[in-house]
Amino acid sequence: MSEPILDIAGLTKVYPGGLKALDNVDLTIRKGEIFALLGPNGAGKTTLIGAVCGLVRPSSGTIRAFGHDMGREWRSARRRIGLVPQELATDMFEPVMRAVSYSRGLFGLAPDPARIEEILRSLSLWDKRDERIMALSGGMKRRVLIAKALAHEPDLLFLDEPTAGVDVELRKGMWRIVDEMRDRGTTIILTTHYIEEAELMADRVGVIAKGRLLMVDEKDAMMARLGRTEAHITLARPLDALPPSLAQYPVELEEGGTSLCYRGGDGTGRGKAEVAEITKALIAAGIDYTGIDVRESSLEEIFVSLLGEEERAA
Numbered sequence: 596m597s598e599p600i601l602d603i604a605g606l607t608k609v610y611p612g613g614l615k616a617l618d619n620v621d622l623t624i625r626k627g628e629i630f631a632l633l634g635p636n637g638a639g640k641t642t643l644i645g646a647v648c649g650l651v652r653p654s655s656g657t658i659r660a661f662g663h664d665m666g667r668e669w670r671s672a673r674r675r676i677g678l679v680p681q682e683l684a685t686d687m688f689e690p691v692m693r694a695v696s697y698s699r700g701l702f703g704l705a706p707d708p709a710r711i712e713e714i715l716r717s718l719s720l721w722d723k724r725d726e727r728i729m730a731l732s733g734g735m736k737r738r739v740l741i742a743k744a745l746a747h748e749p750d751l752l753f754l755d756e757p758t759a760g761v762d763v764e765l766r767k768g769m770w771r772i773v774d775e776m777r778d779r780g781t782t783i784i785l786t787t788h789y790i791e792e793a794e795l796m797a798d799r800v801g802v803i804a805k806g807r808l809l810m811v812d813e814k815d816a817m818m819a820r821l822g823r824t825e826a827h828i829t830l831a832r833p834l835d836a837l838p839p840s841l842a843q844y845p846v847e848l849e850e851g852g853t854s855l856c857y858r859g860g861d862g863t864g865r866g867k868a869e870v871a872e873i874t875k876a877l878i879a880a881g882i883d884y885t886g887i888d889v890r891e892s893s894l895e896e897i898f899v900s901l902l903g904e905e906e907r908a909a
């Protein structure tokens with residue numbers, strides 16, 4: 596999992612008109628990983644993908660993919676990259692099989708009907724192979740986009756919001772497909788608004804806002820570093836002050852002394868263990884309680900707080 600297959604350095608994109616969509620982005624992607632790029636609308640995710648796929652010309656910086664400089668040796672690297680865009684742009688009148696076969700041909704690969712069949716079957720599109728794309732449901736159209744991107748057997752696959760606007764069932768189906776691709780060794784970079792998606796699938800997560808990559812980290816490390824535990828212990832009788840035995844914990848009395856609130860931990864389970872110690876200390880101090888509500892913060896809360904910090908710093 597350590598060999599870099601994509602190396603982006605100092606990547607900046609200023610669109611005509613002056614909008615800086617990417618601001619000095621450095622990012623290295625390792626072989627075989629699933630990398631989730633999280634960011635709000637307009638953060639620069641699609642621009643970043645476009646730059647790597649040769650659709651957007653960078654203003655400055657370098658992109659090396661599979662050891663090739665994308666500025667000078669674009670073609671050699673591009674054939675190893677697949678892109679699933681957000682929208683289906685063309686091919687609406689084409690039957691599924693022909694559109695997918697054509698995508699393979701675009702990259703100069705010899706026809707391989709058996710491989711195309713395998714791809715269509717894995718995406719449950721085989722029965723639809725002779726239907727025109729326009730006649731398919733939205734979710735199936737999206738799967739056709741994936742089939743087209745897989746047709747030339749890429750080693751690096753970009754999924755630009757693969758599950759935007761699809762129902763829960765299809766979203767789960769998409770996650771399965773991504774899992775299968777991972778098992779086959781495909782490196783995947785996905786952009787998403789669904790943080791649950793990143794939490795479920797990604798090995799590493801990057802957070803981008805206003806063209807700047809704010810943070811890149813292993814998902815688990817990010818959650819451990821920024822995650823928090825929040826617990827509310829409902830007391831049987833209100834307290835005026837905290838017992839001294841709780842002074843060492845990050846706790847406060849709230850709601851008129853009827854609720855003891857703990858905010859601490861580090862996303863690794865330490866918070867839960869401390870909450871357990873606190874309940875023992877309460878019992879030892881003769882303080883009765885009637886309920887406990889413990890929650891670990893999600894990647895979503897971490898993401899929102901990161902963006903909030905960025906806003907305040909701006």
Ligand SMILES: Nc1ncnc2c1ncn2[C@@H]1O[C@H](COP(=O)(O)OP(=O)(O)OP(=O)(O)O)[C@@H](O)[C@H]1O
Pocket residue numbers: 610611612614615616634635636637638639640641642643
């Ligand atoms: N061709 C273009 N010309 C000028 N500005 C553009 C162009 N394409 C994108 N932008 C601007 O660049 C910024 C980044 O856009 P981009 O599409 O990369 O964001 P994104 O993170 O993919 O957003 P979303 O989540 O909404 O898809 C936005 O402010 C957008 O308006």
